[in-house]
Amino acid sequence: MQEIKSPSLIHAVIHAKEIVKDSLGNIQADLLIANPSVPFYIAHHIAKEQAIPLILRIWGVRANKLIDYIIYGKNYLELVNFYPSIAHNLMQIWASQAVVVMDDATKDFLSKLPLFRKLKVIYPTYAALYDKSSYKSSRIQELIEERDYVFSFVTMSKTGSVFRLEQQPLFRILYMVAKKCPEINTVIAGGTASEARRKFRLSSLPKNLIFVGGYLSDNALKMLYANASLVVIPIFFKSVSNRLLEALYYGKPILTNSTAKLLHRELKHMRHLFISDNYMNYPNIIRGMLSNDALLEELSLGAKEAYSSFFSARKCGSAMKRVIEALV
DSSP, X not given: OOXXXXXXXXXXXXXXXXXXXXXXXXXXXXXXXXXXXXXXXXXXXXXXXXXXXXXXXXXXXXXHHHHHHHHHHOOGGGHHHHHHHHHHHHHHHHTOSEEEESSHHHHHHHTTSOOOSOEEEOOOOOOOOOOOOOHXXXXXXXXXXXXXXXXXXXXXXXXXXXXXXXXXXXHHHHHHHHHHOTTSEEEEESBOHHHHHHHTTOSOOOTTEEEOBSOOOHHHHHHHHHHOSEEEOOOOSSSOOHHHHHHHHTTOOEEEOTHHHHHOTTOOBTTTBEEOOOGGGHHHHHHHHHTOHHHHHHHHHHHHHHIIIIISHHHHXXXXXXXXXXXX
C-alpha cells in the first residue's frame, strides 16, 4: 500500500492537481465522498476533472465548537476564527452536490446558514479493528480482575482549550466520585496515575481511582468495557463522541449529560442511557444506579437497541446508499 503524506490545507488548495497526479495517479471514479479540509480540496479537484458528483461528509463543525470555547472558556480570541471558519464550511458545502452530517447538533447549526443544500443526518458507526495483540490485554486483566468498577476516559495528552474545557472537568467529576464513593472502583483510560498527579497538581490520588494507561489495543478496550458495571461519559463539546459510540457498541449502561441528546435526538433518557447535568450529584447517581440491577440491565439492553437501530454499519450503509443512488 502506498503511503500518502497529508499536505497542509493551503498546499492542498493551491497544488491539488499536482497532489492528485503524484499520489493517486490516473484515478477513475463514479462518485467521491470526502471529509472537510484537505481531503475535500483534493476530492473536489478530481470531481471537477471527471465531472462526477462529490458528497461532503461533515464530522462536527469547528465554528460550533468555537462557541463553546467562547462561552464556557471565556476565550474571546476565538472570535477571530469564528467567521472565517463558517466561510470555510460554506465554500465546501456550496461546492458539493450533497452534504451528510453525523449529528443533529451540527445540522441545527448549519441549517441557520445560507446553504442552498439539503442536509442529510447519518449517525456514524463504530469501527472496531481486528486486533491480535495480547500484552495490553493481559496487563489490563491483572488490573481489573475480580473488580466491579465504573469506567471512563480522560486523555491526558490533550492540551489547550480542549484539555481545559473537556478533559479537566471530566477528571474532576471522576476524582469526586472516587473520593465520595470509596467503595466504588473508578477505572480511567487515557493516561497514567503519574500523568494525572502532574497535570492536575495532586500529591496523591484515591486508591480506588485506577489508571490503565494511554494507548489501548482494541482487545484491551473490549475487556475494559466487558467488565465495567457502568460507563461515565459526559460530553462537553457539540461534536460526535467516539466514547459514546464505543459504549453503545459494547452495550454498556451509560451515564452522560444532555449534550448526548443534542447530538443524537433518537437517544432516550432511562431507555438508552441515563442523562444528568447535575455533576455534583454524580456520586449519588452512580451509587443508586449500581445498586439497581434492573435499571442496569434495562440500560444495557437499551444501549444495544440504540446501536442496532441508529448507529450500526447496516443502518449507516443503507442510509448512505440512498444518498449515493440519488446522485448517480
